[in-house]
Amino acid sequence: MILFLAFSSAVAQNVTESKVEEFHVGVVLDLGTIVGKVAHTNISIAVEDFYAVHPNYTTRIVLHVRDSLSDDVQAASEVLDLLENYNVQAIIGPQKSSQAVFISALGNKHQVPIISFTATSTSLSSRRLPYFVQATARDSAQVRSIASIIKNDYGRGIIPDLVNVLEGIDAHIPYRSAIDESATGEQITHELYKLMTMQTRVFVVHMASSLGSLFFTKAKEIGMMSKGFVWIITDGLASLIDSLNPSVVEAMNGALGVESYVPKSTELDNFTMRWYTRSRNDHPNDPTLKLNIFGLRRYDTIWAVAQAAEKAKVTEAKFQRPPALKNYTSSKTLENSRNGPATLKVILQTKFEGLSGYFELSDGQLQVSMFQIINVVGKAHRSDQRTSTTTYSTTRNLNIVIWPGESTEVPRGWEIPTNGKKLQVGIVAEFNTTENVSSSYDDFVYQVYLKKYDIAVVGITIRYNRSLYVNFTLPYTESGIAMVVPVKESINKNAWIFLKPLTPGMWFGTIMLFIYTGTVIWLLELLGNKNVHGPIPRQLATMIYFSLFEEKEKVKRFISRIVLVIWLFFIVVLKSCYTASLTSMLTVQQLQPTVTNVGELLKTGESVGYGRGSYIKGVLEDLGFDKSKIKPYDTLEDFHSALSKGSKSGGSAAFVGEIPYINLFLAEHCKGYTMVGPIYKTAGFGYISSTALQKGSPIIGGISQAILNITGGDTIIQIEKKWIGDQNNCQNVGTISGTGSLTFDSFAGLIIATGVASTTSLMVALIIYFCKNKQVGHENGDSEQIMPQEENKDSGDGEKQCQEAAGARGMHEQINNVMRNGSLVICRGERIRSSWVSSSSARF
Structure with missing residues (x-):
């Protein structure tokens, strides 16, 4: 088997x-x-x-x-x-x-x-x-990780993708250096010196290990691996760091790299x-x-x-x-x-x-999902973080990076080279053009885009169309568009000037409140004060007296005195304000602008001026001004002369410009002019003066930081006082509007309080009066009462009583007419019959 x-x-x-x-x-x-x-x-x-x-x-x-x-x-x-x-x-x-x-x-x-x-x-x-x-x-898989290094801390195939991704984080590539694989050390050194003359100090190296070894050795020799430089190496070189010669790794000290992440396993x-x-x-x-x-x-x-x-x-x-x-x-x-x-x-x-x-x-292609960032330190490297190929976010923050020059301070990424090309700075003279400068500020800024100038300063306004082809620093002065117009005397000192302290509406409101308050006090007293009784002319006189004077003998009721006190307080306040306003009108010069808004200029068709070459011309055209009514001027004196003449005499009714220029004008021509606006709040404009630089310029951040240092303290105030003057010394600075008359709105609180007090008091008095009369009616008028007949009385006594009742009824006739109440006395022979007896008629 x-x-x-x-x-x-x-x-x-x-x-x-x-x-x-x-x-x-x-x-x-x-x-x-x-x-x-x-x-x-x-x-x-x-x-x-x-x-x-x-x-x-x-x-x-x-x-x-x-x-x-x-x-x-x-x-x-x-x-x-x-x-x-x-x-x-x-x-x-x-x-x-x-x-x-x-x-x-x-x-x-x-x-x-x-x-x-x-x-x-x-x-x-x-x-x-x-x-x-x-x-x-x-190569495209690692560009996001490279961008994450640039964002977090400060070959030909990789460049297009890297450019696109860096632009996504507002970083730009000003220069691309192509070094042949067979380049000699001398050729590499020549290219490195060219890089040293540029402002940027952030370099991305994408090359084979053999060429990269020679490249960093030469960079170390000429001092480009020192403090302030940033070197980022791609996966092809970073993955072979451990296999490079130790002297090469030491030359790369401080560089950051991106390499594929390999998970650990048994x-x-x-x-x-x-x-x-x-x-x-x-x-x-x-x-x-x-x-x-x-x-x-x-x-x-x-x-x-x-x-x-x-x-x-x-x-x-x-x-x-x-x-x-x-x-x-x-x-x-x-x-x-x-x-x-x-x-x-x-x-x-x-x-x-x-x-x-x-x-x-x-x-x-291989589906790679993770990269890790390495930092070359000494003769080796250390891994810092893992980054995804599809996002800038990181799984954990970078450790402390050792930058070139053994520095732990994050480089800012740019320097002004001492041996490089000097900056070409363009300056615009205020309200003045020369043969070397375009008549349009937009054209001047465009020269920066064309790299005729590296930077343009003084009076460059941040606008959307300009920001498309140049970059701006942070603003260094206030924003807005306003008008300068002449001022005129606002008060005509004639025989009726005593009426000026109060507006017509205030006069009418005060008179109506006077009548209403007097009527209320009269009615309150009428319900309980015998001094009010009498002919109508006498009662009207009493009403006026109550409204103007406090007389204890005349005003008896407590509720009437409350209304009177509130009314008199209103009169005292109004009197004081009236006196002060009239005194000011008679002794102080009152000025107001000849024009208060742009709409008035459009309605009257008057001419307006602006600074030649400024974008304000386009703003005025957008507002609806006829081109023939828009006049350009070059200097501040030209504006003064045009405003002095006026629109009808060949000048201008107003000067429209940016607030910094207006402040400069008012500093020299304070008397007779004032600023109206800013008008951008209604027209929808708000622009800021700043500094224009070429797109991607690395010095933007440094200049903005310096501007913040100045504008954030007292320095900018001292500069404005030195060159523009103290604006507080000019009485016409700022918008002057109105006549100084007292309006109804100024006393709204007191008027409401007085009206509410009068109305409430009257309602309370009427309620008390009716409730009291109703109570008496229940007590004496439930059934018809006949006065007891006295036996053995002659008819003469009854007749006398009837006459007395008639007299009493005549005394209270007006009360009966107003309140629709009182006593009804009927004489029938020897008897007196009363259907209802009030408290006031019961005395007889």
Whole structure:
């Protein structure tokens, strides 16, 4: 039985071995480089590990390694040889993007997958070249992480994407320096000196490790790795820091870098130990080699290809040539691969957790999600933070960064070079144009955009259209548009000036309140004071007396005195204000502007002036002024002369300008003029004087900070007093409006209080009066009462009583008419009959 089982196993093994298919894979490396050497070791280990894990697979990949010698033509030649003579079904490599351009075209033409783990150029699009697969992070994937460094703290393929992302955080690239891979140390030094003459001090370095080593060595020599400089290196160089010469790493001290994040795992630790053992055997003359991200991705790429070979069920495929072209090497004579489409499809569907992290090649490129930022310190580097490829946010803040020059202070990113080009500063003379300056401020600012000037100062207003092509610092003075107009005497001192202290509305309101208060006091007294009784003229006289004077003998009731006190308080306040206002009108000069708003100028059609070359002309046209009514002037004296003449005499009725200029005008011509406005509150304008600089100028932040230092304290006040004068000394500064008359609104509180007190008192008095009379009516008028008849009385006594009742009724006739109440006395012979007797008539 044992012999039988052993025999059966041997037979099965022979059958299995006979069914194994070979899957030929070409490998193109630059074996003289660090990346090539590390990758070569990783490939060998990857094949061994994969089939140790999958011993039952019926396909076995056969590797054909070729050395491109770092030459693009040699790389292409090796690929053609692999396609023709070895019938490879896939090609891993090449390392350089320049080599991949031609080789990917070959793969696309003959339907052979080309898988590169180092070619990062975004120009190698999977849409244009569907058979080219990038098993590494594209340059565009790391640009957001680079931008996050620039935002948080202060090759040709990467530049377009980097420019777009940096513009998204308001950072700009003023210069692009292209250094050839074969550049000498002298050529690199010359380019570095050119960079030193520029203002920017933030540099992004995107180059191979060999060129990068020479570049940073020269930068260190000429002093560009000192305090104030910022160096950011991309993934291609940052990932190989550990493999560079220690002297090169020391020269890069203070640089920041972006490299792919590799998660830690037990498998990675075990592989690293095995790799170092194998590397010493494969490269005994290069013991400094260290494992890097490119080697790990090459390992994972082999696993992906091996899985694709098994799942695609490949068949033997050869690239046949016609007999006549048997010895002729040309891609045109090669046929398409039969297994290429199926192999590519499986490769793009491959997803697994590899040594380099999650490995997925969908869409023809590696899906990288995380990068980490490193800081080169001493002879090594340290990892600081992880950043996402799709957002600027970070999982944790940066540690303290050691910048070039061993500084922990965050560089501001720009300097004024002492040996560089001097700044060209353009200055505009106030209200004055010269032959060297355009007549339009917009044109002058545009000269900054054209780089005729680096900066323009003095009276440059921040406007939307200007901000499209220049940058502005923070404002250094107040904003707004206003008018300067002449002032005139506002009071005509004639015989009726005594009426001026109160407006017509105030006069009318006071008289009406006077009548109402007098009526209320009269009614209150009428209900309980016999002195009020009498003819109507006498009662009216009493009413006026009550309103003007406080006489205890005349005003008896307490509630009447309350109303009278409130009224007299109002009279005293009004009298004091009237006296003060009349005194001011008779003794102090009263001035008011000839024009109070822009609408008056538009209605009257008068001319207005503005500073020549200012944007105010456009503002006036937008407001509706006729172009013939808008007159430009050059100097402050021209404005004074035009305003003195007036619009009807060939001058202007008003000068419209920005508030700083108006303050300057009033400082020299205070008497006779005043400022009206600002008018932007109604017209919708609000502009600020500032400083214009070229777009992306690095000195904007420094100038703005200096401006804040001045405007935030007493310095700006002292400057204004020195050059404009003390505005408090000018009586006409500010808007002067109104006549100084007392209005109804000024006494609204007292008027309301007086009216409420009078009305409330009257209502209370009436309620008390009616309630009291009603109570008496219930007591004496429930049933008709007849006065008892006295026996043995002569009829003469009854007649006398009737006459007395008639007299009493005459005394209270007016009360009965007003209040509709009282006594009704009926005489019937010898009897007196009363239907209702009031308290006032009961006395008789």
